[in-house]
Amino acid sequence: AQTVTQSQPEMSVQEAETVTLSCTYDTSESDYYLFWYKQPPSRQMILVIRQEAYKQQNATENRFSVNFQKAAKSFSLKISDSQLGDAAMYFCAPKGEYGNKLVFGAGTILRVKS
């Protein structure tokens, strides 16, 4: 069974600065996918970024990038040039190559200060 740990219940960042949210997971599968989802206050959860475990190159989507370390089972999210709209709860979620289940971490609340 997969488990996910997000060790930072809350983080704060100054607007325009960089912040890193951490995620570690445990899985027995060799091939899997990793996701970061964002849940803004009172709004729908949306996908931020996705990483395939077989790819060595870290995924990047505009200001969002990941530091994926497969051996350490670590999947952190870096947000550069933070904006007020980045304030949200962020969830890390691995998914096995087969099957339908994503396992979500407990989430990290990100606050952005102006």
Next chain:
Amino acid sequence: DVKVTQSSRYLVKRTGEKVFLECVQDMDHENMFWYRQDPGLGLRLIYFSYDVKMKEKGDIPEGYSVSREKKERFSLILESASTNQTSMYLCASRAGGAGELFFGEGSRLTVL
């Protein structure tokens, strides 16, 4: 614009009542999911469905049942609501494989 629509944003029910939470998606996705979100616990999977009339238990199915009579609609049923089922319920859908999950806005249920 793709959409997952949950029928009620806020519900207040009494202990013992039967509760229906409805979810409709317009993306022709095979897979649909019901999650429960509680502070400090993240999202926990209650049930999912990979086809019409097909369902599988998630991690916390006790006290819940589901129905999927049509591809676009996935209902969560609380046969006899209890106070420990007070929570935020999130519906999601996905095409096959490792595609993106699309979420509804959530239904916040309070059981008194």
